[in-house]
Amino acid sequence: MTDKPSVTVRRHFDASPERVFDAWLDPETAGQWLFATPTGQMVKVEIAPRVGGRFVIVERRDGEDAEHTGEFLEIDRPRRLVMTFGVPKYSANVTKVTVEITPSGAGCDLTLTSDNLDAEYVERTKQGWAMILDNLARTRGL
Amino acid sequence: MQPDLDQTLMALADPTRRAILARLSLGEARVTEVAAPFAMSLAAVSKHIHVLEKARLLKRRRSGREHFLTLDPAPLDAAAQWMAAERALWTGRLDALDALLKTQDRKGTVP
Numbered sequence: 001m002t003d004k005p006s007v008t009v010r011r012h013f014d015a016s017p018e019r020v021f022d023a024w025l026d027p028e029t030a031g032q033w034l035f036a037t038p039t040g041q042m043v044k045v046e047i048a049p050r051v052g053g054r055f056v057i058v059e060r061r062d063g064e065d066a067e068h069t070g071e072f073l074e075i076d077r078p079r080r081l082v083m084t085f086g087v088p089k090y091s092a093n094v095t096k097v098t099v100e101i102t103p104s105g106a107g108c109d110l111t112l113t114s115d116n117l118d119a120e121y122v123e124r125t126k127q128g129w130a131m132i133l134d135n136l137a138r139t140r141g142l
Numbered sequence: 143m144q145p146d147l148d149q150t151l152m153a154l155a156d157p158t159r160r161a162i163l164a165r166l167s168l169g170e171a172r173v174t175e176v177a178a179p180f181a182m183s184l185a186a187v188s189k190h191i192h193v194l195e196k197a198r199l200l201k202r203r204r205s206g207r208e209h210f211l212t213l214d215p216a217p218l219d220a221a222a223q224w225m226a227a228e229r230a231l232w233t234g235r236l237d238a239l240d241a242l243l244k245t246q247d248r249k250g251t252v253p
Contacts, residue, residue, distance in 0.1 A: 007228040011236045015243045023239055033238040093147070095228070110236065114228050116151055 006115040017101045017108040021078035024099065025049040035059055035068045051075055055083070066090075070097075084117065146198065147224055150217040153197035158182075159190050166200060166213035173209045 013020050023029045031045035035057045043065065044058035050072065057068045067089055074082035078101055086094040098113045153159055158180060165176055177187035191211065194200045198217050203210045 007225050007232070009229060009232045009236060011233075011240070013240060013243060015247075019243065020239070023243070029242070033242045034235060036238060112232050112236065114232060116147060116224065 006113050008114075009112045011110050011112075012104060012107060013110060014107040017078040017103055020108055020110060021081065021099075021101055024081055025075075030055075031057065035066070037061060040066070048072075049075065085114075146217055147220060149197040150199065150221045153193050153199055154218075154221065156190065156193075158187070159194055162187075162190060162194060163199060163213060166211055167215075170203075170210050170212045173211060176211060 023033070025047055027045040027047045030047060031042045036042060036059060040059040040061040042058075043060050044056060046057075047053075047055040051074065052071065054069065054071050059066050059068075066087065068085065068087055070083045070085040072081070072083045073096070074080055080101070081099040083097050084094050085097050086092075094117045096115045096117050098115075100111045100113075101108050102111075154163075161179070162176055165171060165179075173188070173191065174184070176191070177184050180187055191200070195202060199214055201212050201214050203212070
């Protein structure tokens with residue numbers, strides 16, 4: 001996955017690394033910026049901030065619900081956050097977003113990298129999870 | 143989103159393949175001409191050409207025993223569009239985060 005072209009965005013924040021990091025995982029804060037648009041209305045923000053945990057952020061835009069979903073792959077507060085990210089309703093495309101935060105002066109620098117995940121990887125992951133859940137259901141007699 | 147975007151990005155993620163595309167951006171060329179500058183076998187270069195062909199970044203034309211290659215830039219446009227859109231989206235989101243943190247500072251509502 002590492003040799004694929006990706007998009008990188010860098011930015012300086014005057015706030016501490018911890019504050020910038022937590023803004024991604026705290027539902028109340030994330031709901032105010034992450035997938036928020038000026039005219040949209042945030043209707044759902046659910047974040048399970050652990051590795052393997054998922055997030056669902058739904059914003060109503062012109063009467064239509066835009067659902068953003070993903071899964072956390074790495075959480076290393078306040079340095080590194082890796083998650084998958086997709087908008088299933090509009091596209092089967094899933095990206096892997098890596099956020100790296102380093103202290104800089106009184107604030108911090110954030111580097112965000114977005115990699116386009118290939119469909120095969122997504123399919124494998126999906127099958128993997130389906131299998132695990134099947135097994136779990138079977139062993140627990142569900 | 144183009145269904146072939148993954149294939150395009152994968153095809154572009156190799157320096158030899160990018161060099162092949164750069165050569166073809168100058169115009170049509172024989173397979174042997176394309177392969178000549180590389181310190182690798184014709185078979186190895188052919189594999190790279192095949193990847194580019196599958197990603198529909200180049201077209202092959204046969205004339206007798208000769209194979210001619212031309213660049214097809216259409217998938218490149220799709221990849222460039224994805225990258226530009228993705229960059230714009232995240233730049234906008236990080237702007238929003240910066241604005242939110244500054245508003246919290248002004249209001250003294252730092253959590």
